[in-house]
Amino acid sequence: MNAVRILIADDHEVVRQGVRAVLEGQPRWVVCGEASTGREAVAQALELRPDIVVLDISMPEMNGLEATRQIRRTMPAKILILTVHESDQVVSEVLDAGAHGYVLKTDAGRTLVEAIRALLHHKEFLTKRVHGVAARPAGSRLAAAATLASGRLTAREREVLQLLTEGKSNKEIGVVLGITTKTAETHRTHIMAKLNLHSMSELVRYAIRNRIIEP
Numbered sequence: 001m002n003a004v005r006i007l008i009a010d011d012h013e014v015v016r017q018g019v020r021a022v023l024e025g026q027p028r029w030v031v032c033g034e035a036s037t038g039r040e041a042v043a044q045a046l047e048l049r050p051d052i053v054v055l056d057i058s059m060p061e062m063n064g065l066e067a068t069r070q071i072r073r074t075m076p077a078k079i080l081i082l083t084v085h086e087s088d089q090v091v092s093e094v095l096d097a098g099a100h101g102y103v104l105k106t107d108a109g110r111t112l113v114e115a116i117r118a119l120l121h122h123k124e125f126l127t128k129r130v131h132g133v134a135a136r137p138a139g140s141r142l143a144a145a146a147t148l149a150s151g152r153l154t155a156r157e158r159e160v161l162q163l164l165t166e167g168k169s170n171k172e173i174g175v176v177l178g179i180t181t182k183t184a185e186t187h188r189t190h191i192m193a194k195l196n197l198h199s200m201s202e203l204v205r206y207a208i209r210n211r212i213i214e215p
Contacts, residue, residue, distance in 0.1 A: 004120065005032040007050040009041035009067065010082070011059045015105070019054060019082070022112055029116075038062030039176075042070045050077050052116055055099075057083040057090065058214050060166060061176065065097055065211075066158050072098035078119040082108060090211060091126070101125035152194050158212075160187040164200070165207035 006023055008016050008031055020031045033048045035041040039061040045053055053071060057064040068079050080101040081094050091102055101115045104127045111127065118125035153161065156177070163173045170184040177184070197203050207213045 003028045003030045004052065004116075005030055005048065005050040006052045006054060006116070007031075007033045007035065007041065007044055007048060007077075008054045009035040009038065009044075009059065009064070010054075010056040011036045012056075015056070019108070019112070022109070023054075023116070026113060036060075038064055038067035041067045045071045045077060046074060049075065052119060053077050053079045054082050054116075055079060057081060057085055057094070057211065062159060062162060063212055065093055066155070066162070068094060068097040068099050069155065080115055080119060080125070082112070085211065103127050153191065157187055157191050157194070160184060161191050161203070161207065162212050164188060164191075165204050165213050 004026075006029060008019050008023075010016050010019070013036070016034050016036075020034070023029050024031055032050050033044045035044050036059070038055075038059045041053065041055060041059070041064075042062065055064040055067055059067070062070075064081060064083070068081070071077060071079060078101070079099045080103060081099050082103050082105060083090070084105050086104060094102060100119050101124060103111055103115050103125070107127050111125075115125040159177060160173055163176060168176070170188065171181045173179075173184040173187075174181045192198065192203065195203075195206060197206060204213075
């Protein structure tokens with residue numbers, strides 16, 4: 001029987017170490033990689049081809065929601081969200097983005113292994129406190145979520161939005177994304193127009209409200 005390969009993505013090293021210890025205590029489960037940003041998570045998923053990706057929501061450079069979308073577009077790995085966020089809106093967003101499971105960090109000691117086993121058997125797993133969200137039709141979940149993933153912004157614009165609200169300049173964004181400074185400026189202009197926002201402070205408030213960045 002082949003080993004189960006798992007990628008862990010969380011911006012806190014102590015969390016990654018704790019999750020690794022729990023998972024590697026299981027027979028034939030191997031943590032094949034760790035990432036501290038959503039962008040690293042996507043890159044490592046493409047390189048390492050894990051069976052399971054354990055993702056936090058709040059990560060720098062690219063949040064777990066956008067990382068979920070990008071991983072799901074390119075490979076069949078099962079994605080388990082491990083987070084502190086307990087709101088129905090966040091659960092709705094990640095399920096509609098393609099995640100297969102959702103576990104609260106406060107429950108991880110009891111349910112993390114159970115959740116991954118469920119995913120390996122092609123079953124969805126949700127922490128009991130948010131389990132009711134899964135019973136809703138996908139369309140109503142999506143309608144209930146006031147999310148920027150509704151199609152107004154492109155994937156690249158969502159990446160630029162997070163980097164902007166983390167305080168990066170157009171030049172720094174260009175370096176991170178491999179685009180020119182002028183292209184980064186153009187994306188910024190399009191983002192502001194699409195969201196009908198007129199200042200960086202409004203953009204930051206939007207990003208916090210939609211859990212793109214932490215306050």
